[in-house]
Amino acid sequence: MQRTLILALLIIGLGLNLSAQELSTTPTISTEAVEGGPVMEVEAMEVDFGTIEQDSDPIRVFRITNTGDAPLLITNARGSCGCTTPQREDWNTPIGIGETRELRVRYDTHRVGPFRKRVTLTHNASEDPTVLTIKGKVNAKAAAPEAVPSSEQGLFNGGEK
Template identity: 50%
Template sequence: MKRIFLFFVLAVGFNLALSAQVEAVEAADQAVEDTQEALEGAKMEFEKTTIDYGTIEQGSDPYRIFTFTNTGNAPLVITNAKGSCGCTVPTYPKEPIPPAQSGEIKVRYDTNRVGPFTKRVTLTTNASDEPIVLTIKGKVEPKAEEPEGVPSEGGNMFNSGGF
């Protein structure tokens, strides 16, 4: 009888220990799933992270646009966008971008600065703990000047009605 009782106690104890482990494993699995969902959140994907202006003339169109999509499962919030110097000025959406929606970062570079350039725009978002860096580059050549002594539009003094 003692053996049957001992066997019964051991069986019940083993069963309790086993069910406790199963519950612990299930709880751990649920915690991993919850963490993965929380980590996914907003996700910012760009069509491209570098835009090359190419060779442009001084004073030409200073704007370029970076297009992105929120591929995550939570609204994307851009909290800051900062150019690497005063000659690079970004404009970004202030309202949250819902999942599966797109937005634009508009960057203005001062094209009155002659010479090659490589500038960066650093974004702070809720999509990543690390900043996102966008790059613009190109070369600004001086505006071609009209040679001296060549009359401008309107002709010369002899056929302009001046005499």
């Protein structure tokens, strides 16, 4: 009886946990491609952050231009993980014909080592999303020097200087 109760509680808990994992969505806006409509051109589909220091706050920019003959609306910009954050300040307004807008992307540098992440853009220029890539390498932050090196004898580590 007790095992059945524990099993039932585990199943209910798992169900609640899975239902809490839904992705937040933005309001639904048509992203159907329009013949002769907006055309999204990205200056570089991949941006290299280069070598950056751990716990720094690096931001890089993707330049997006509307070369079509109708306004371009980016309805969603999502990083492939929590460490990749596209910063959308003015994306609620369409990109006009011939206009260029910058998409700033921040990478969280707490984890050391090479990285390659994606930013997926949903827009009205195509039914297929556009995938941008960031890459780079995070080097460990240099350790702070000791106040009194342990290899030297001094007043505070057993010496008589």
